[in-house]
Amino acid sequence: DAKTTQPNSMESNEEEPVHLPCNHSTISGTDYIHWYRQLPSQGPEYVIHGLTSNVNNRMASLAIAEDRKSSTLILHRATLRDAAVYYCILRASNTGNQFYFGTGTSLTVIP
Amino acid sequence: GAGVSQSPSNKVTEKGKDVELRCDPISGHTALYWYRQSLGQGLEFLIYFQGNSAPDKSGLPSDRFSAERTGGSVSTLTIQRTQQEDSAVYLCASSRSPFDETQYFGPGTRLLVL
Numbered sequence: 001d002a003k004t005t006q007p008n009s010m011e012s013n014e015e016e017p018v019h020l021p022c023n024h025s026t027i028s029g030t031d032y033i034h035w036y037r038q039l040p041s042q043g044p045e046y047v048i049h050g051l052t053s054n055v056n057n058r059m060a061s062l063a064i065a066e067d068r069k070s071s072t073l074i075l076h077r078a079t080l081r082d083a084a085v086y087y088c089i090l091r092a093s094n095t096g097n098q099f100y101f102g103t104g105t106s107l108t109v110i111p
Numbered sequence: 112g113a114g115v116s117q118s119p120s121n122k123v124t125e126k127g128k129d130v131e132l133r134c135d136p137i138s139g140h141t142a143l144y145w146y147r148q149s150l151g152q153g154l155e156f157l158i159y160f161q162g163n164s165a166p167d168k169s170g171l172p173s174d175r176f177s178a179e180r181t182g183g184s185v186s187t188l189t190i191q192r193t194q195q196e197d198s199a200v201y202l203c204a205s206s207r208s209p210f211d212e213t214q215y216f217g218p219g220t221r222l223l224v225l
Binding site for chain 2: 032034036041042043044045046049087091098099100101102103104
């Protein structure tokens with residue numbers, strides 16, 4: 001299973017953009033990059049995913065490096081409800097759809 | 112619509128006892144996954160079911176752990192002769208198919224083994 005590396009914690013002020021980095025230097029050509037987040041006492045929820053091109057949805061943007069060895073999740077305006085643990089995950093397309101989670105980044109949003 | 116549900120939400124048991132944890136996936140979802148999350152840790156994959164195919168049990172930590180999925184819907188995770196290190200939150204997720212990028216997670220069952 002491919003590994004990802006994320007900072008243990010980050011802080012952001014409310015209504016400011018947040019850039020959450022992830023390194024995945026051992027990524028293979030068919031691995032998708034997924035981001036999930038887990039609010040306190042809840043199961044994880046899907047945020048965004050991509051393969052090679054940058055992606056945008058209503059929750060966030062995903063910027064993928066040209067060599068795909070790193071990616072950044074961008075929350076455009078952090079709110080208090082965005083305080084959560086954010087997981088960067090690689091899904092190996094040849095081993096089924098199970099995800100291998102790391103320890104994630106705990107995001108604190110300061111009012 | 113209804114999401115993934117799990118029961119019980121909390122379970123306290125004594126060391127050595129067997130426990131059963133239940134997961135009701137979203138209706139029509141063919142893929143079902145079990146994960147375990149120990150205190151302060153990320154999620155650990157346990158087992159994966161896809162339709163009527165043999166499950167991928169590669170993540171089960173020992174032979175005390177087993178899971179079934181009846182009729183392609185409800186799943187039960189069984190832990191026999193529980194140990195204190197089994198204490199964790201057990202999370203279930205489902206997806207429309209193994210090719211669906213999005214997994215929908217339930218709220219989890221918090222297991223405490225005394």
